[in-house]
Amino acid sequence: MGWVARFAVGMVSALVAAGAIGFPSMAGDLTRQLTAAPRDRIDESLRHKADRAVQLGSQQHDAGQGTAAISSAGITAWQSAIDLYRQIGDTEAQGRVYDLLGYTYAKAGQLRNADDAFRRRLAIARDNQDTQGQIYALNNIGTILVQRRSLAEAKKAFTEAQDVSRQIRHTVGQGISLSNLGLVAYLQGRYPEAIAQLEQARIFRGQAKDAIGEANTLSNLGDAYQAMGDSRSAYVAHRQALFLGQQGSDRPTQFRALDGMIASYRGAGQDSNLVNALNERLALSSRDNNSMQVLTSLKAIAHHHRQTGDLLNAQSYYEQALDVARSVNATQDRDFLMTQIGALKSRKFLR
Known part of the structure; x- marks a missing residue:
């Protein structure tokens, strides 16, 4: 073609x-x-x-x-x-x-x-x-x-x-x-x-x-x-x-x-299949050293954990994503992630 x-x-x-x-x-x-x-x-x-x-x-x-x-x-x-x-x-x-x-x-x-x-x-x-x-x-x-x-x-x-x-x-x-x-x-x-x-x-x-x-x-x-x-x-x-x-x-x-x-x-x-696909996405982006795709994958995994009520893992993945966002100077993602992490910390404190 x-x-x-x-x-x-x-x-x-x-x-x-x-x-x-x-x-x-x-x-x-x-x-x-x-x-x-x-x-x-x-x-x-x-x-x-x-x-x-x-x-x-x-x-x-x-x-x-x-x-x-x-x-x-x-x-x-x-x-x-x-x-x-x-x-x-x-x-x-x-x-x-x-x-x-x-x-x-x-x-x-x-x-x-x-x-x-x-x-x-x-x-x-x-x-x-x-x-x-x-x-x-x-x-x-x-x-x-x-x-x-x-x-x-x-x-x-x-x-x-x-x-x-x-x-x-x-x-x-x-x-x-x-x-x-x-x-x-x-x-x-x-x-x-x-x-x-x-x-x-x-x-x-x-x-x-x-x-x-x-x-x-x-x-x-x-x-x-x-x-x-x-x-x-x-x-x-x-x-x-x-x-x-x-x-x-x-x-x-x-x-x-x-x-x-x-x-x-x-x-x-299908929660278990969803988690497997999210992990597959993260592994693929990591193999390629594709920082933006790694960032997208980490945010998606964090979001999933937050939706399912697993706040500890959600915060962990958001923090990993924040490190990547800072390394590539993705300012909008950085600000978003800092807000999410802050909200999760406040929620745990209020408990």
Whole structure:
């Protein structure tokens, strides 16, 4: 699957989990695609400059983990490349660079700029009658609209993408589009509709051999089942998502699936399984030395102990979490944890 498709997949996970947008390294793939374009009747000097500008922008992005390109020469280099490709009439290359711009702006949270870039990409795909490009551009535009909470407009974009995908029998596109439509339905509280669309999406994602995309859909599906009060079906979906995340060694997918399983255990009142899942989450984050995930795990365990009336263990885990929050300078978490610890100490004193 191309890097444009991976953006649409990664963004869906981010919206539900409220985590960072996945950003695979794209410089190599893009450069190969651009330099493979036909060179007949094309000014070699301009193309060389354009290709070099793409590489420069990608290097700036990689050096800054996706943020330096926003405030440095990276964006300027990519915009320069677009101008050069426009001069030599290579619209396909322009579209690919617009994808890079949109993706980078999205990761940096500059949603208006991301939306503009993806709409320019869509216009080029339509002019070139590039149906696959239209499918990915529409899904990316819809994803930005979801982040901006324009759900009705997002649904229109995803529906158009699904219509195009169905017309050309594009398996990957149908999986992404249906999954995104299911996400919108879930966010709008239309849970039965969300479940129907996500169940259909998982079939296409399985056919496309897109394990992480299928896991995203399954996690969405688990959330929808949980919202309907069906904890058993929610657990099954999240468990399958965890298995796929483990197969692909994809940590964000695994954490999200574990969180879904924890919610389903809580909904079903399965206390022992809930504790095991919480401990599994803590062990996974500790193995990775992922301080923020360790912090999240410790807070979740402390909260569980507090809810069950085990105040001593609740205070212990809150204090461990506070140490981590201080070490990573997580000020909001630090303040929250100090408040919780203070409340627990006061409660014990009053007893």
